[in-house]
Amino acid sequence: MSLDIDSALQLRRNQSLTSIIRHELEQMIERGELSAGERLNENALAAKLGVSRGPIREACRGLEQSGLVNVIVNRGVFIRALDGREAAELYEIRAALYGLAGRLLAPIVTDQQIAILTGYVEEMDAAMAAGDLNSFYPGNLRFHEAIVEFGGNTRLAAECAAIHREMHLLRRRTLDMPGRMATSNDEHRAILERIAARDPIGAEAALEEHVLISRSALFGPLGHYPDA
Amino acid sequence: MSLDIDSALQLRRNQSLTSIIRHELEQMIERGELSAGERLNENALAAKLGVSRGPIREACRGLEQSGLVNVIVNRGVFIRALDGREAAELYEIRAALYGLAGRLLAPIVTDQQIAILTGYVEEMDAAMAAGDLNSFYPGNLRFHEAIVEFGGNTRLAAECAAIHREMHLLRRRTLDMPGRMATSNDEHRAILERIAARDPIGAEAALEEHVLISRSALFGPLGHYPDA
DNA sequence: CTTTTGCTGATTGTCAACAGTTTAAGATTC
DNA sequence: GAATCTTAAACTGTTGACAATCAGCAAAAG
Structure with missing residues (x-):
């Protein structure tokens, strides 16, 4: 029984909200739920996932570095379109x-x-x-x-x-x-x-x-x- | 004369604090000012650069994705050591x-x-x-x-x-x-x-x-x- | 009729504060 | 003296709020 608790704690222990959200967004892109060119609305995402904008912004910076999104200052993050x-x-x-x-x-x-x-x-x-x-x-x-x-x-x-x-x-x-x-x-x-x-x-x-x-x-x- | 203004605006236009800080950290690593295994103190960095912790955390998430640092939950970000x-x-x-x-x-x-x-x-x-x-x-x-x-x-x-x-x-x-x-x-x-x-x-x-x-x-x- | 100007709402960038965890030093026990 | 427990400081994770910027539209100027 304690296995579930342990594994849950273990999960929580090396996964921050940021990494969970980043993984979730990666999967949404993989499943095609976010299509190229689309803009991510930080507020909407935060509300949908029940977290604040901080972790979401951090996750997006990770996605930017791995080339999955494009960040334009003061305009937002966009799902990258591969030409x-x-x-x-x-x-x-x-x-x-x-x-x-x-x-x-x-x-x-x-x-x-x-x-x-x-x-x-x-x-x-x-x-x-x-x-x-x-x-x-x-x-x-x-x-x-x-x-x-x-x-x-x-x-x-x-x-x-x-x-x-x-x-x-x-x-x-x-x-x-x-x-x-x-x-x-x-x-x-x-x-x-x-x-x-x-x-x-x-x-x-x-x-x-x-x-x-x-x-x-x-x-x-x-x-x-x-x-x- | 307007050239300087234009370039300055251009700079400010596509560089957020996050990207500036990330670039700065990359250069510090390149110059060897941050050695492998060392821990980045968010508060100290924020104070040193005159910004809040938000942009610094975002920059670190970018560095994490590009493999330059290692993030351990609740313990901080560490300059990655290549074995x-x-x-x-x-x-x-x-x-x-x-x-x-x-x-x-x-x-x-x-x-x-x-x-x-x-x-x-x-x-x-x-x-x-x-x-x-x-x-x-x-x-x-x-x-x-x-x-x-x-x-x-x-x-x-x-x-x-x-x-x-x-x-x-x-x-x-x-x-x-x-x-x-x-x-x-x-x-x-x-x-x-x-x-x-x-x-x-x-x-x-x-x-x-x-x-x-x-x-x-x-x-x-x-x-x-x-x-x- | 077209272009410019000035709003208004929405959204992003940044910050300061709070909550939970880790670390380290000091106290206590053996 | 060594090991363990206690406790406080330091630090990270997260949040909500404020300031700056952008998109869209209506009104005014040409």
């Missing part, structure tokens, strides 16, 4: 980071980790066969998360997660296109195969290519920036 | 990002940009000949900054700058070792040569190697983590 150029830039960085993750993982991957990754790919196969995008997406997410985590560079994992969060500022999602599911999972299989072969260079190349193909699916084959 | 593992992780990421920058720049570099980069290398040569570390360091900084900026990915440039700021949390600096200056500039010359040859792969490799050699100079030839 085509910024999105393309982010994809380039993401490709390099995932490539690094694959290169790090390949030499040290364990058989158990390979099994886990294989499981994710098979999950995605099943989702694909059922045409179920809603269960494909989380599998896809966990597959990529696992690769960067197994790679052992915890900071890299955090950085990839941050970029992933920022990607939600894009309205169109690559995977929204049903046709992309099949080819995407083919690429996953290729990535997995190179990792299982303990081939750092091959894994790096496969992951970079995978991300850049995603970008192409969004921007067209040239990876060109739609709006300057 | 060996975290530093090594950061070097790995940095190597990948600079490699990307070089790969991006090589195909599009202009003759004028090559001239600028050459100028930096020659500046560093002069500083080296004079044994003047204090003028070698800024040249080194500008050389790397220029490469990521000329590469055209502004977000990548911002990310590299953020990582560079975070590196100042390390006490020992690679370039502190005088013997490293000469070899370091040899590497710069190799990087420049590959960029001038419009060779993306070569430039990427040269930049990655340069960063990883810096890491070795810090951690020993194996790039191994001194403290777990």
Whole structure:
């Protein structure tokens, strides 16, 4: 019984209102409840969450630094809108980071980790066969998360997660296109195969290519920036 | 005359106390006036800067998100200390990002940009000949900054700058070792040569190697983590 | 009719005060 | 003398209030 109390206290102990609110706002952005360009009203948010404006302002300063919102002095904080150029830039960085993750993982991957990754790919196969995008997406997410985590560079994992969060500022999602599911999972299989072969260079190349193909699916084959 | 007024207004227009304080704290960390592990006293800082605690707390939440400080609930904000593992992780990421920058720049570099980069290398040569570390360091900084900026990915440039700021949390600096200056500039010359040859792969490799050699100079030839 | 000027309400920036927690020093016990 | 308990000072978390700024609209000037 005291477990609940303890865990609640533990939660309260290293989470201030600020961090709770920041996390809540991050999730609202991830779920698309806050759309790009929208303005956050401090008073309204404070009233809605039952807190004062102080913690909300602090949370917004954190979000600003992680690129999720834009703060304009005396005008407020706005959910950041990624234009085509910024999105393309982010994809380039993401490709390099995932490539690094694959290169790090390949030499040290364990058989158990390979099994886990294989499981994710098979999950995605099943989702694909059922045409179920809603269960494909989380599998896809966990597959990529696992690769960067197994790679052992915890900071890299955090950085990839941050970029992933920022990607939600894009309205169109690559995977929204049903046709992309099949080819995407083919690429996953290729990535997995190179990792299982303990081939750092091959894994790096496969992951970079995978991300850049995603970008192409969004921007067209040239990876060109739609709006300057 | 109105130029001064305009620029002053412009300054005041997009700089709140929070952003000014954050910038000031970043610079204090960069200059080493705040050393790793040290605690920031909100009251003392507020008194010293002549503001209230609100803007200071907001600035600290920004610094927290960019990894420069560590916030512990009810205990305060502490200048973050990079242990060996975290530093090594950061070097790995940095190597990948600079490699990307070089790969991006090589195909599009202009003759004028090559001239600028050459100028930096020659500046560093002069500083080296004079044994003047204090003028070698800024040249080194500008050389790397220029490469990521000329590469055209502004977000990548911002990310590299953020990582560079975070590196100042390390006490020992690679370039502190005088013997490293000469070899370091040899590497710069190799990087420049590959960029001038419009060779993306070569430039990427040269930049990655340069960063990883810096890491070795810090951690020993194996790039191994001194403290777990 | 268009442009400018002057309000009004809403919203943000900043501050000072209060409540709860941590820290550290002093008192007490063994 | 060492360890533990007590207590007060210091500090952080949070709040509500005040000042400054901005957006929108109506009235006046051209």
